[in-house]
Amino acid sequence: xxxxxxxxxxxxxxxxxxxxxxxxxxxxxxxxxxxxxxxxxxxxxxxxxxxxxxxxxxxxxxxxxxxxxxxxxxxxxxxxxxxxxxxxxxxxxxxxxxxxxxxxxxxxxxxxxxxxxxxxxxxxxxxxxxxxxxxxxxxxxxxxxxxxxxxxxxxxxxxxxxxxxxxxxxxxxxxxxxxxxxxxxxxxxxxxxxxxxxxxxxxxxxxxxxxxxxxxxxxxxxxxxxxxxxxxxxxx
Amino acid sequence: xxxxxxxxxxxxxxxxxxxxxxxxxxxxxxxxxxxxxxxxxxxxxxxxxxxxxxxxxxxxxxxxxxxxxxxxxxxxxxxxxxxxxxxxxxxxxxxxxxxxxxxxxxxxxxxxxxxxxxxxxxxxxxxxxxxxxxxxxxxxxxxxxxxxxxxxxxxxxxxxxxxxxxxxxxxxxxxxxxxxxxxxxxxxxxxxxxxxxxxxxxxxxxxxxxxxxxxxxxxxxxxx
Numbered sequence: 001x002x003x004x005x006x007x008x009x010x011x012x013x014x015x016x017x018x019x020x021x022x023x024x025x026x027x028x029x030x031x032x033x034x035x036x037x038x039x040x041x042x043x044x045x046x047x048x049x050x051x052x053x054x055x056x057x058x059x060x061x062x063x064x065x066x067x068x069x070x071x072x073x074x075x076x077x078x079x080x081x082x083x084x085x086x087x088x089x090x091x092x093x094x095x096x097x098x099x100x101x102x103x104x105x106x107x108x109x110x111x112x113x114x115x116x117x118x119x120x121x122x123x124x125x126x127x128x129x130x131x132x133x134x135x136x137x138x139x140x141x142x143x144x145x146x147x148x149x150x151x152x153x154x155x156x157x158x159x160x161x162x163x164x165x166x167x168x169x170x171x172x173x174x175x176x177x178x179x180x181x182x183x184x185x186x187x188x189x190x191x192x193x194x195x196x197x198x199x200x201x202x203x204x205x206x207x208x209x210x211x212x213x214x215x216x217x218x219x220x221x222x223x224x225x226x227x228x229x230x231x232x233x234x235x236x
Numbered sequence: 237x238x239x240x241x242x243x244x245x246x247x248x249x250x251x252x253x254x255x256x257x258x259x260x261x262x263x264x265x266x267x268x269x270x271x272x273x274x275x276x277x278x279x280x281x282x283x284x285x286x287x288x289x290x291x292x293x294x295x296x297x298x299x300x301x302x303x304x305x306x307x308x309x310x311x312x313x314x315x316x317x318x319x320x321x322x323x324x325x326x327x328x329x330x331x332x333x334x335x336x337x338x339x340x341x342x343x344x345x346x347x348x349x350x351x352x353x354x355x356x357x358x359x360x361x362x363x364x365x366x367x368x369x370x371x372x373x374x375x376x377x378x379x380x381x382x383x384x385x386x387x388x389x390x391x392x393x394x395x396x397x398x399x400x401x402x403x404x405x406x407x408x409x410x411x412x413x414x415x416x417x418x419x420x421x422x423x424x425x426x427x428x429x430x431x432x433x434x435x436x437x438x439x440x441x442x443x444x445x446x447x448x449x450x451x452x453x454x455x456x457x458x459x460x
Binding site for chain 1: 275389392396404407408409411412415419426431434435438441442446449455456457
């Protein structure tokens with residue numbers, strides 16, 4: 001895979017993300033009106049929900065890349081799966097941290113074992129385990145195979161976890177956006193939310209591309225060492 | 237037919253291996269027994285509390301013991317290049333997975349069968365007509381976690397720190413099994429039937445999904 005175009009794309013995405021995040025911060029803290037019942041703490045929603053969506057997207061990309069890897073055996077797909085899982089865990093951590101900050105004043109509790117919270121936590125655990133597995137395996141085709149299997153298994157598990165916990169109990173607020181009758185955001189809030197969504201998405205794309213570029217460069221360095229017949233230095 | 241014969245060959249090989257060493261069984265049994273004893277000290281439960289937390293204790297004992305057995309199954313294959321030997325035989329990879337899974341299932345079920353009377357005895361439960369349902373739940377729950385567990389054990393056997401890697405990979409994925417098994421065991425012990433069918437159906441669904449997926453994915457795990 002050619003590195004330069006990816007590198008350029010990563011830079012463009014980073015610049016756009018930078019601008020969009022500045023815009024999002026302005027919208028969230030200046031432009032958008034205070035929510036009537038929840039007050040200031042509601043503003044966390046503009047970062048919480050986009051992060052959740054992006055982390056699910058990331059794990060979905062990891063799943064797709066894992067399936068595609070097992071079919072085509074292209075190194076680039078293995079790198080993409082690993083990068084998506086890493087960035088997904090970062091955004092998932094943001095979700096798990098911002099959630100309780102909002103929940104304490106609104107629900108009166110930090111945490112509850114409801115379907116969405118529990119599924120998000122289990123998802124986080126699965127992909128941390130995925131990253132741990134990668135860290136404990138020596139690099140190579142074998143690691144790519146094994147990681148891809150866990151990437152597929154883990155993602156398939158998500159809907160089942162969600163269903164099983166739903167059987168158990170549910171407390172998370174119903175989807176506000178596209179949640180059917182009576183749901184929906186006020187126009188100002190919807191606009192702010194959209195800006196935040198774009199900002200977080202750009203940040204995700206920038207991080208993902210950057211991560212892939214770094215891994216490809218690492219491959220190239222290893223290749224150069226091999227060509228020069230020099231043992232590569234130990235990587236920690 | 238050939239497939240079934242291959243499956244049976246692997247199954248019998250693991251049974252013979254276990255019969256000669258008795259390593260996995262003794263470790264599982266003793267460990268699970270210890271879990272029951274330790275939890276008894278941790279909670280010091282009275283009659284009502286037992287009905288509330290008993291199912292959880294039972295399934296913690298079962299799954300933790302199961303992990304010990306699963307770890308053994310592929311650790312033994314790593315020694316002396318045994319796995320390479322198995323792979324050199326002209327066998328279907330699916331048959332290898334299912335054979336090893338059946339052996340793991342049998343070991344875990346035997347351990348559970350020995351453990352269950354101790355559970356009833358230690359916590360002074362009185363079971364009569366609930367027993368068949370309880371056994372069904374044990375069977376379905378154990379099928380679920382050994383099905384994924386056999387695949388993940390084959391994966392974690394390749395890593396450094398494999399004893400740690402298996403539970404870290406396995407427990408998040410078997411959350412639905414734990415929920416289903418603990419809830420239905422609780423309902424059975426409390427002699428309630430409402431919602432029981434739903435949980436049992438969920439366990440069965442999980443078993444089917446993960447047995448099929450694991451059989452298909454096992455091919456990639458064994459690849460060199």
